Amino acid sequence: MSHTTIVDKKHCVDVSIAANEVAEMDKFEIVTREDFSDVTFLIEFHHPQMARAAHPGQFVIVIACEHNERIPLTIADFNRERGTVTLVIQTVGKTTREMQQICQVGTKLFGVVGPMGIPSEISKARKVICVGGGLGVAPIFPQARGFKENGAYVIGVVGFRSKDLVFWHDKFKDVCDEFIICTDDGSMGIKGLVTDGIKIAIDKHSDIDEVVVIGPPIMMKFAAEATRTHKIKTIVxxxxxxxxxxxxxxxxxxxVGxxxxxxxxxxxxxxxxxxNFDDLMNRLGRFLDEEKLSVQKWSEHCRQEKLKD
Ligand SMILES: Cc1cc2nc3c(=O)[nH]c(=O)nc-3n(C[C@H](O)[C@H](O)[C@H](O)COP(=O)(O)OP(=O)(O)OC[C@H]3O[C@@H](n4cnc5c(N)ncnc54)[C@H](O)[C@@H]3O)c2cc1C
Ligand code: FES
Incomplete structure (x- = not known):
């Protein structure tokens, strides 16, 4: 059995559910799976109502299989014609690793709640920098596309550890007027962090109206510091x-404030x-011991299951 909830937010389009669509809702079938690297993968699942209601910046809460925990994941893309929602997941602990194993094409997610959160405001800014790093690269994409559709000049800045981890290069190029890839080791684009990319963009353009940043808290903290002195509106x-x-x-x-x-x-x-990024990072580290233990227990369980086969 699967569960769903459609959260009706004031910005969402019609989320009413037609009787003939109820059967569809019971599915959440994964129709695409793409692995970008050993630690990053994409799933596209079928959910026409969610696809209709989704907006850039919103997220869903997913239960991948029965007895699994609920985890929040940003809606990286949605396709209203296909009736699908796309998530890009980075494996960091037990649940995301388990999803990497079990979420294959043809399988179904046990439960999905959403779209949740207030949609990002795609403002009328004339020139924006959209910045994504780590698990923020995918969710910054619909925002970059939204700004482009609003007529903005869009500068994309994305950061990866190395060339092997780069994904959606072509998708970004399609919606960005300028696109800067930053890699830690210099194997692609410029050698440096996204803050270096932001600096290059600001030095070249004195008329940036807005910067939008999604990524690890430490990255967002320093990205916000990089724009503070220039007094550029910065959304994280x-x-x-x-x-x-x-x-x-x-x-x-x-x-906040x-x-x-x-x-x-x-x-x-x-x-x-x-x-207050320091408070955020502090709170994210509260359960490190439990998280480590959970991965250990799960890895041991997987090892035992393999031995049985
Ligand atoms: C609004 C929102 C959107 C998100 N979007 C994405 C996304 O698109 N793709 C993606 O890969 N991840 C996303 N995350 C983070 C994702 O939810 C966590 O990585 C996941 O819950 C970790 O579960 P785990 O059991 O694998 O790891 P755990 O063992 O639970 O945690 C490992 C580490 O991940 C971090 N973490 C744990 N739980 C969370 C959490 N709920 N939120 C944030 N960080 C956490 C902590 O630093 C922790 O030390 C998002 C989180 C939020 C709040
Ligand atoms: S997740 Fe419980 S209050 Fe936000």
Whole structure:
């Protein structure tokens, strides 16, 4: 049995469910799986209502299989004609590694809740820099496309450790007027971090209206510092630990401008110059011991299962 919830946000398009679509909803069948590297993979699943309701910047909460935990994942893309939603997942712990194993074409996700969160505001900015690093590369794509569709001059800046990990190079080139790839080892694009890419773009263009950044907290922190002195509006998408995703549990509490906010309902986008990133990073590290133990137990279970075969 599968479960779904369509969360109706004020910005969402019609999410009403036609009777003949209820059967469809019971599916969440994975129709595409693509591996970008050993640690990053894409799944596209069938869910016409979700695809209709989705907007850039929103996320879903996924339960990959029964008894699995719920994890938040950003909607990296959606296709209303195909009725599909795309997620790009980076393996960091037990659940994402398990998903890497079990989420194959033809299998079904057990449950999906969403779209959740306030959609990103695709403003009327004339010139923007869209920055993605690590697990932020995929979710920055629909934003870059949204700005392009709004007529903006879009500069894409994406960061990877090395050339082997680069993905969606062509997709970004299609929607960006300028595209800067940054790799830690210099194997592709410029050698450096996304902050170096941001600096190059700002030095070349004195008229940047807005910078949007998605990636690990440390990256967003330094990206926001890089734009602060230039007084450029900077939006970041926060990824605190989430449990219910509905504003009830307080797990995703973040501090923005000295005030407490819940990223799941007040965000996930916030003014990067006001976010307390040190508090966010501190809270993300609260369960490191439990997370390590969980991976160990799961790896041992997988080893035992292999021995049985
Ligand atoms: C709004 C939002 C959108 C997200 N979008 C994506 C996405 O598109 N692709 C993707 O790969 N990941 C995304 N994440 C992060 C993803 O949810 C976590 O990586 C995942 O929950 C980790 O589960 P795990 O069991 O594999 O690892 P765990 O063992 O639980 O954690 C390993 C490490 O990952 C981090 N982490 C754990 N749980 C979370 C969490 N709920 N949120 C953020 N970081 C966490 C911590 O630093 C932790 O030390 C998003 C998180 C949020 C809040
Ligand atoms: S995840 Fe529970 S309040 Fe946001």
């Amino acid at each position: 998408s926060l990824n605190p630990i989430m449990v219910d995703g509905t504003g009830m549990c307080g797990g995703c509490r973040v501090i 000295g005030e407490q906010k819940f990223a799941c309902v007040d965000g996930p986008d916030f003014d990067g110059h006001k976010v």
